[in-house]
Amino acid sequence: TQLLEQSPQFLSIQEGENLTVYCNSSSVFSSLQWYRQEPGEGPVLLVTVVTGGEVKKLKRLTFQFGDARKDSSLHITAAQPGDTGLYLCAPSLSGGSYIPTFGRGTSLIVHP
């Protein structure tokens, strides 16, 4: 089982601030997904990144996959209260059966 680290674990910011959360491992991923989980709900897929160095944008969210495909970051510009939630990364390894496996997550609270 790969060691997967997400940081920071908790983040509490004011509306309008920018933030970046990270997902790191010593293993090489074939792809990586970011999910967001709002309180009382199940996780919902935000994006899948596949190629090393890939950058994807989803409105105010920017996702980057590391060149070596061992890490990823999620940057949020001008955070809003609606961004509050648990951000989870779910990498895929090559080989074996695919099972979505999650990191511990970053819990984000955006205060109005």
Added chain:
Amino acid sequence: DTGVSQNPRHKITKRGQNVTFRCDPISEHNRLYWYRQTLGQGPEFLTYFQNEAQLEKSRLLSDRFSAERPKGSFSTLEIQRTEQGDSAMYLCASSATGYRGTEAFFGQGTRLTVV
């Protein structure tokens, strides 16, 4: 299709009792996954089905836990002789395929409290 449905949403039970949860996946999704999530943690994998076949079980799934997916449609997760440590959110997810990076669609979960 309204997505993945889980019932009940909440369950409070006394220690030692048996409980059963139900998950109705998105129609025609071949894969069905069960996860457990505790406060401050991401979902932890328990087991998954490819159609009606249970293909993998986590070491987290003790002998008191059993899951079924008869006919490859809905699934049930039963916990026998519940313990306080079983208190958690139990999430079900389904996906159309088992290919890497396939989107998993989650239900809202069943929150279990063992008193």
